Amino acid sequence: MEEHFIPGVHNYCDRWCERCPFTARCRVYANEQEFSEETADPADPAFWQNIKKNFEGVLEMLDKMMADMGIDPDEIADENKEKPDPNIQALERDMRDKTMQYANTVNDFFERNASYFEFKSEELEEQIEDGLPVDVESWQFFQDAVDVIRWYQYFISAKIHRAIGSLEHMEEFDNPMQSDSNGSAKIAKIAIERSLGAWEVICQQLAEKKEEILTIQQQLQKIRAELDQLFPNLNNFHRPGFDDEPDNTVRLEFNPN
Ligand code: SF4
Structure with a gap:
């Protein structure tokens, strides 16, 4: 009965x-269900496909928007060209500051716009009650995007912290490419890219917040660039399960690696 579980699939998931x-096919999930009465909903393929669609092209769009606003995207790229500090503790501090700054920015954003979300929700309810045509799908997608951002806002920090903390153990792995550092960095990068896609969805609904959202996206993009620099082999890390079945899983299709 155990053979259908994918060994280690839970190690580098989100x-x-x-x-x-x-x-x-996940042993951890099966264990947790034994202690939980809740039954999780099945994964909805359309959800990740939608988020993927919005991530595609978002980097190019960011460059274009920055150029329109008189910001030189190359200058930002240059900021990331400095050699990373080889001191692991200093690196941990630096990345924790940056990722927590992002997490706090997310909180600020949603607090500031809480009344808008409430207003939109009430408006939608009223329209439904009055029998007016409503774009429920777009609103649902918008809410899903909020869920994505909220889910990953602290996850990114935790995984990057782990990736850096494990750096000194990299050579202990028979195959350093498959080190815990690379795996943690890879799932952090995936979380960043999904968040970027989700912010794009928010931006489409809140056009008046475009500049604010762009600043947040830039924050994320800088962290993403630094991750690539710190872990140049992260894209080659093989995530059990997620990187094995491209024809059967939507998650993998989203995964750009
Ligand atoms: S692999 Fe999937 S089911 Fe298992 S712990 Fe991770 S997210 Fe949950």
């Missing part, structure tokens, strides 16, 4: 079991 296509 712990979002409700949206995971591997619940039936």
